[in-house]
Amino acid sequence: MSLQVEDEFQKELIEVFVQEAQEWLEQIHVALDELQQDPAPDRRLKLAQTIKAGLTNLGGSAATVSLDEIAHATFSALPFTEHLQDPARTLSADDFVALCKQLGQISAGLARASAVRVAGEGAATNPAQPAPAMTVNDMLAALQTLQANRLKAGAVHRNVIQAVIAQIEGMKRSGVGECKVAFLRDALAQAGTSEEKFLQLVEERIPAVMDAMSQLKTGTAAPGPSSERLKGVVEQVAQLWSTAQQINATHAMTFFRGLHSFLTVIMQGRVVVAAERYEAVEARLAESTNAIESWVENGRADRSAIGALLFG
Numbered sequence: 654m655s656l657q658v659e660d661e662f663q664k665e666l667i668e669v670f671v672q673e674a675q676e677w678l679e680q681i682h683v684a685l686d687e688l689q690q691d692p693a694p695d696r697r698l699k700l701a702q703t704i705k706a707g708l709t710n711l712g713g714s715a716a717t718v719s720l721d722e723i724a725h726a727t728f729s730a731l732p733f734t735e736h737l738q739d740p741a742r743t744l745s746a747d748d749f750v751a752l753c754k755q756l757g758q759i760s761a762g763l764a765r766a767s768a769v770r771v772a773g774e775g776a777a778t779n780p781a782q783p784a785p786a787m788t789v790n791d792m793l794a795a796l797q798t799l800q801a802n803r804l805k806a807g808a809v810h811r812n813v814i815q816a817v818i819a820q821i822e823g824m825k826r827s828g829v830g831e832c833k834v835a836f837l838r839d840a841l842a843q844a845g846t847s848e849e850k851f852l853q854l855v856e857e858r859i860p861a862v863m864d865a866m867s868q869l870k871t872g873t874a875a876p877g878p879s880s881e882r883l884k885g886v887v888e889q890v891a892q893l894w895s896t897a898q899q900i901n902a903t904h905a906m907t908f909f910r911g912l913h914s915f916l917t918v919i920m921q922g923r924v925v926v927a928a929e930r931y932e933a934v935e936a937r938l939a940e941s942t943n944a945i946e947s948w949v950e951n952g953r954a955d956r957s958a959i960g961a962l963l964f965g
Contacts, residue, residue, distance in 0.1 A: 677707040681708065682899065684703040685749070685898070686891055688700045690914075697737070697740065700737075705734040708730055711727050712727030722762045723762035727759055730759070749910070757901030760901070764844060786833045787831065789825045789830060790825070792963070793818065796818050797818060800818065811955055814955055834964060838960070838964050841960070844900075844952075848900055854896055855945050858892070861885075861889060862889065865916075866938070870932065871928075887913065887917055890909055893909045894909035897909055908937070912937075912938075915934065
């Protein structure tokens with residue numbers, strides 16, 4: 654088999670793997686969302702087994718197509734599933750946050766795998782113009798200088814630059830000498846697109862949540878399991894929570910997880926909530942929306958600075 658044929662075959666394998674991995678991740682996130690609602694022990698065990706099976710399949714397939722970064726992140730998440738399966742263990746918020754961080758690393762690895770495949774296809778269509786590359790040492794030096802200058806200037810940042818530095822340092826430790834600029838550009842672009850979609854989802858869903866809070870506060874909407882409107886709002890918050898998990902938006906993930914628990918308790922009619930409590934939640938909703946907007950904007954600024962430095 655020629656090198657070109659082998660390369661094309663590897664690209665096809667990665668494409669199939671990425672598609673399957675996204676499906677496994679979706680199943681894992683759905684199971685995780687339900688697991689955080691404190692289900693009955695039998696259901697908890699089944700959900701934990703679903704998560705473990707998804708991670709095992711994902712990690713094994715990643716290793717098969719030589720995506721070692723994804724395989725390592727996946728298998729590193731498996732010990733958490735042992736905690737999930739243990740009925741004697743009380744699950745804490747830290748357990749879920751730790752697992753979500755691992756899932757965020759897996760998602761980022763999939764984005765980079767897709768970017769490498771796309772970049773490779775572009776290079777194959779025009780072999781006379783190979784994709785520009787920089788030595789890993791030069792790229793690290795440039796990024797570290799950029800980070801120092803932005804910190805010195807007091808620029809608001811979101812550690813995107815530090816995350817890229819850590820990624821390049823990992824490549825260096827693995828013996829990689831050069832990094833294609835297109836690889837980094839496409840990975841950053843895909844991360845930016847995911848964050849913009851999340852912000853759009855927040856802007857679409859939050860007005861309905863605010864309206865529900867207002868109606869509950871004034872008594873024009875009665876809480877309880879028969880409230881179809883409230884069920885719809887709870888589902889919308891669950892979607893926001895799940896999406897925040899997928900892009901590793903930690904603060905948003907924590908807020909929407911708490912809001913989901915709060916609304917679930919109200920929907921089940923287990924508590925009576927004073928009007929002042931609803932007002933506090935409304936204020937937090939507004940603050941969190943602004944914080945998410947700032948988080949996305951700071952990410953844009955960091956990526957723009959990296960782009961100006963490395964991509965011209």
